[in-house]
Amino acid sequence: xxxxxxxxxxxxxxxxxxxxxxxxxIVWLVMPKRDSKGGADGKGRAAAYPQGAMLLYExxxxxxxxxxxxxxxxxLDLVYSTTSAKLSELRTRFGGVEEQEPxxxxxxxxxxx
Numbered sequence: 515x516x517x518x519x520x521x522x523x524x525x526x527x528x529x530x531x532x533x534x535x536x537x538x539x540i541v542w543l544v545m546p547k548r549d550s551k552g553g554a555d556g557k558g559r560a561a562a563y564p565q566g567a568m569l570l571y572e573x574x575x576x577x578x579x580x581x582x583x584x585x586x587x588x589x590l591d592l593v594y595s596t597t598s599a600k601l602s603e604l605r606t607r608f609g610g611v612e613e614q615e616p617x618x619x620x621x622x623x624x625x626x627x
Contacts, residue, residue: 542566 526532547565
C-alpha cells in the first residue's frame with residue numbers, strides 16, 4: 515500500500531499534513547497491541563504482533579489472497595515448471611553439473627494462508 519502511495523508522492527506531498535499523516539499511519543501499523551492492564555499479556559509486555567498491520571492483513575489482504583489463491587497457485591506452478599525446464603536446459607548445455615534435489619516441493623499451494 516505504501517509503495518502505491520510512494521509513486522504518487524509528488525502529488526500527495528501538496529496535501530497539508532501529508533508527512534505527519536503518513537508517519538502516524540506507519541506508527542499505527544507497527545504499534546504493538548496493548549490491553550487495559552498495560553500489556554498484551556497482562557504483565558506489561560507488548561504483544562508479539564503489530565495491531566494495525568494485523569488488522570489490515572486479517573480484514574483485507576488475507577481475503578484478497580484467498581479470493582485469488584487458485585490463480586496465484588497456478589502462476590507459481592508455471593514459474594516453477596518454467597524455471598525447472600530452463601535449469602535443466604542449462605545443465606545439459608554446460609554439462610558437468612549434477613542434478614540436485616529441489617529445495618522445495620514441486621508444487622505451489624502446499625501452504626495455506
